[in-house]
Amino acid sequence: MILNQFKLLLYIIVFLGSYECTFAKKKPLKIAFWNVENLFDLKDDPSKNDEEFLIGGRKNVTIESYNLKLDNLGEVINNINADIFGLCEVENYFMFEEISKKAKTDFEIIHYESPDKRGIDVGVLYNIKQVDLIESKPLKVELPNGSPTRDILYLKFLKDSFPFHLYVNHWPSKYGGVKKTIPFRIAAAKTLRNHIDEILKFDSSSEIIIIGDLNDEPNDSSVVNYLKASTDLSQVYKNDYDLFNMMMPWHQNDNGSTYTYSGKHMVYDHIIISRGLFDNKGLSYVKKSVGIFDGEKYRQHGGKYDGYPYRFWAGNRILGGYSDHMPVYISIE
Numbered sequence: 001m002i003l004n005q006f007k008l009l010l011y012i013i014v015f016l017g018s019y020e021c022t023f024a025k026k027k028p029l030k031i032a033f034w035n036v037e038n039l040f041d042l043k044d045d046p047s048k049n050d051e052e053f054l055i056g057g058r059k060n061v062t063i064e065s066y067n068l069k070l071d072n073l074g075e076v077i078n079n080i081n082a083d084i085f086g087l088c089e090v091e092n093y094f095m096f097e098e099i100s101k102k103a104k105t106d107f108e109i110i111h112y113e114s115p116d117k118r119g120i121d122v123g124v125l126y127n128i129k130q131v132d133l134i135e136s137k138p139l140k141v142e143l144p145n146g147s148p149t150r151d152i153l154y155l156k157f158l159k160d161s162f163p164f165h166l167y168v169n170h171w172p173s174k175y176g177g178v179k180k181t182i183p184f185r186i187a188a189a190k191t192l193r194n195h196i197d198e199i200l201k202f203d204s205s206s207e208i209i210i211i212g213d214l215n216d217e218p219n220d221s222s223v224v225n226y227l228k229a230s231t232d233l234s235q236v237y238k239n240d241y242d243l244f245n246m247m248m249p250w251h252q253n254d255n256g257s258t259y260t261y262s263g264k265h266m267v268y269d270h271i272i273i274s275r276g277l278f279d280n281k282g283l284s285y286v287k288k289s290v291g292i293f294d295g296e297k298y299r300q301h302g303g304k305y306d307g308y309p310y311r312f313w314a315g316n317r318i319l320g321g322y323s324d325h326m327p328v329y330i331s332i333e
Helices: 002-026 063-080 093-102 178-202 221-226 233-237 248-253
Strands: 029-039 084-090 107-111 121-127 132-139 152-159 162-170 208-213 243-245 259-261 264-266 269-274 328-332
Touching (some): 029 093, 029 269, 132 178, 269 328
Parallel strands (some): 029 084, 162 208
Antiparallel strands (some): 208 269
């Protein structure tokens, strides 16, 4: 009798454990991206231009401001509550660790040092309870003038036994002039497109998600003509394009922005997905799950910069906000 009761109890424990594990794996997967605005450690790295972010440097950093920056980032990351978080403008692996300590989720970190002369990289925090990492690698971007720039981070995950591909981007900025830097963003777009073509050549219905600060808007040439991400979903359904830019409604209707410069509100931070996430096979995009993480406390109010993202720095002055970019997110299942 006692033995039978023990067996029954053991069965219940195993069943419930299996059920909880299955439930955890089956819930929609939330993916987010955020340019966190110059997250540097307090140690001088001779190979990087990081001196202004040291204590005593031009940015007027203190231990208190360093901790405030991390606390503010942690607040947003926890509020978004994504399972995968792509980040850019992070100096190194140590700073990804610093961010992850502020998160309620027990994240794993994927990061590779890039050749960017400013010393800022892209990387990913991901929840191992929700996805299995199959592969990750940096994709080197060769600029026409030979200058070093950020890598594109490629990752392949499994979600509920279905594979999907994720790219985390931070394309070259417009610093130095828009026309002069157009070829730099085109180079990044070509690098990304070439890698995507290799995946689609193997499986044309592959589920692909592109996130990142592209320093261009959804209708700019680098995005439409070189990355070949359509702003018209009907073109994807007609097989004219295999990528769709999910941020087009915000750009087109002027009802939201992720970045503001010289009074112009723009969508620089993108979520672009492949046709495979619309075909109702394997993984699919969750309808109405795309958004810009926004709110009154994350914007500046009044004066010249009304409506701008509430950034941490204004030049060398510490405002104590969050970032000069707004996060974006999407869910798949």
